[in-house]
Amino acid sequence: MRSYNQYCALAKALDVVGDRWTLLIVRELIIQGPCRYTDLRNGLPGVATNLLADRLRDLEEVGIVRREEAPPPVASTLVHLTERGRALWPAIRELGRWGGPLLAEPGAGEDEEFRTHWLAVPTWLHLVDRRPKDKPIAIEVRSGQDAMVIETEGGEVRTRAGRAEAPDAVIISPPKPFLGLITGRLDLAQAEERGLRYEGDATALTRVLPDRAQSTSRRTA
Amino acid sequence: MRSYNQYCALAKALDVVGDRWTLLIVRELIIQGPCRYTDLRNGLPGVATNLLADRLRDLEEVGIVRREEAPPPVASTLVHLTERGRALWPAIRELGRWGGPLLAEPGAGEDEEFRTHWLAVPTWLHLVDRRPKDKPIAIEVRSGQDAMVIETEGGEVRTRAGRAEAPDAVIISPPKPFLGLITGRLDLAQAEERGLRYEGDATALTRVLPDRAQSTSRRTA
DNA sequence: CCGCATCCGGGGCGATACTG
DNA sequence: CAGTATCGCCCCGGATGCGG
Numbered sequence: 001m002r003s004y005n006q007y008c009a010l011a012k013a014l015d016v017v018g019d020r021w022t023l024l025i026v027r028e029l030i031i032q033g034p035c036r037y038t039d040l041r042n043g044l045p046g047v048a049t050n051l052l053a054d055r056l057r058d059l060e061e062v063g064i065v066r067r068e069e070a071p072p073p074v075a076s077t078l079v080h081l082t083e084r085g086r087a088l089w090p091a092i093r094e095l096g097r098w099g100g101p102l103l104a105e106p107g108a109g110e111d112e113e114f115r116t117h118w119l120a121v122p123t124w125l126h127l128v129d130r131r132p133k134d135k136p137i138a139i140e141v142r143s144g145q146d147a148m149v150i151e152t153e154g155g156e157v158r159t160r161a162g163r164a165e166a167p168d169a170v171i172i173s174p175p176k177p178f179l180g181l182i183t184g185r186l187d188l189a190q191a192e193e194r195g196l197r198y199e200g201d202a203t204a205l206t207r208v209l210p211d212r213a214q215s216t217s218r219r220t221a
Numbered sequence: 222m223r224s225y226n227q228y229c230a231l232a233k234a235l236d237v238v239g240d241r242w243t244l245l246i247v248r249e250l251i252i253q254g255p256c257r258y259t260d261l262r263n264g265l266p267g268v269a270t271n272l273l274a275d276r277l278r279d280l281e282e283v284g285i286v287r288r289e290e291a292p293p294p295v296a297s298t299l300v301h302l303t304e305r306g307r308a309l310w311p312a313i314r315e316l317g318r319w320g321g322p323l324l325a326e327p328g329a330g331e332d333e334e335f336r337t338h339w340l341a342v343p344t345w346l347h348l349v350d351r352r353p354k355d356k357p358i359a360i361e362v363r364s365g366q367d368a369m370v371i372e373t374e375g376g377e378v379r380t381r382a383g384r385a386e387a388p389d390a391v392i393i394s395p396p397k398p399f400l401g402l403i404t405g406r407l408d409l410a411q412a413e414e415r416g417l418r419y420e421g422d423a424t425a426l427t428r429v430l431p432d433r434a435q436s437t438s439r440r441t442a
Numbered sequence: 443c444c445g446c447a448t449c450c451g452g453g454g455c456g457a458t459a460c461t462g
Numbered sequence: 463c464a465g466t467a468t469c470g471c472c473c474c475g476g477a478t479g480c481g482g
Binding site: 443444445446447448449450451452453454455456457458459460461462 | 463464465467469470471472474475476478
Binding site for chain 2: 001004006007009010013014016017023027088091092093095096100103108109111118122175
């Protein structure tokens with residue numbers, strides 16, 4: 001991106017990460033961890049391959065990512081975030097928080113690309129461990145073709161891309177009712193009416209859901 | 222901006238505020254408050270006039286700003302942030318925090334545009350009121366052609382564009398030593414060696430400076 | 443002077459094809 | 463798998479014009 005040529009912290013930040021696709025690339029690396037080029041392409045539907053290559057070069061130059069050759073069994077170059085790159089997390093988190101309500105708007109999600117692991121940030125924002133002393137749990141979420149895991153660890157809730165080894169529950173749902181549930185706009189019964197399904201331990205779900213999602217929704221029955 | 226067409230909170234946010242100049246316009250409205258078109262132009266050196274007009278239209282459409290005719294003494298249309306627009310503050314704050322270190326890099330600030338009120342965010346990030354029970358103070362800062370005010374109020378430090386009525390101190394300084402002082406990289410004596418000057422009550426300054434800026438710098442004397 | 447609209451040149455971006 | 467090459471479009475930047 002052309003520089004704004006302003007001696008201002010925000011303008012300088014946007015000089016570096018204001019280019020199209022740049023913050024979305026960082027999003028992928030934050031959620032997925034170290035990625036191959038192809039992993040990034042899969043997580044960034046719509047990006048032109050030359051643009052992705054250009055951006056990775058730029059991001060490496062400014063010290064946000066680093067490329068490393070993975071050892072023999074993998075034999076592939078992996079893109080890592082540097083410490084400076086991970087420092088973008090608060091900015092991405094707050095931009096995502098601001099954008100969250102747009103996902104609930106009518107028409108949002110129609111004819112749009114989707115990956116389950118994109119739910120990791122909003123999920124992390126809204127869930128809490130209501131029984132931090134109980135033994136840790138893991139919940140697998142399948143909303144698109146890929147999967148995401150919600151884990152409790154030391155009273156904190158963590159989310160990440162991928163599958164769980166032995167999940168206490170598995171949620172299979174279109175993105176909207178799942179988001180309605182975790183943001184508290186819907187309770188579990190209402191989310192199920194809208195297409196959310198789960199298998200396994202229901203108490204694992206209620207353990208991490210916010211207050212407003214706890215009701216059994218007799219009012220709508 | 223063209224939509225990313227992704228059902229993802231970050232992508233949706235960038236669909237709305239990812240266009241060039243958009244977040245800088247919001248920056249101006251956050252720091253300066255309601256602005257005339259010309260105020261925005263002054264605070265956004267380098268912007269093309271048509272782009273500014275386009276962006277204001279876009280921002281109005283998505284509900285981030287609102288235009289209002291000011292009553293007769295002013296007789297001008299003022300651009301306000303809506304509640305949804307003010308909600309961008311955390312994202313702008315964190316992007317600015319991330320970009321802050323770039324202002325200290327060698328060469329930064331040379332041949333770049335500058336406005337004193339751009340220091341409002343970094344100043345707010347770093348200063349604290351170390352004597353919240355004492356009576357409130359105001360410090361005026363003049364670094365470019367315009368001015369900025371640091372005020373204590375109820376134990377909080379506030380910053381805003383403009384001049385103070387009866388400041389307890391006035392700082393006149395190039396931006397870099399001022400930033401060095403408030404971030405704690407320089408103490409007062411070191412900042413003065415690099416061009417910072419002040420008039421008025423020195424204790425007003427030390428009241429709001431962070432720990433590391435408190436030393437009298439005998440080590441460099 | 444304020445608040446734009448219009449015009450034009452350049453380059454960032456998007457889509458696809460191709461390669462080691 | 464990990465990119466490069468090419469091409470067309472449209473966003474953006476800069477200048478100018480213009481009504482209130």
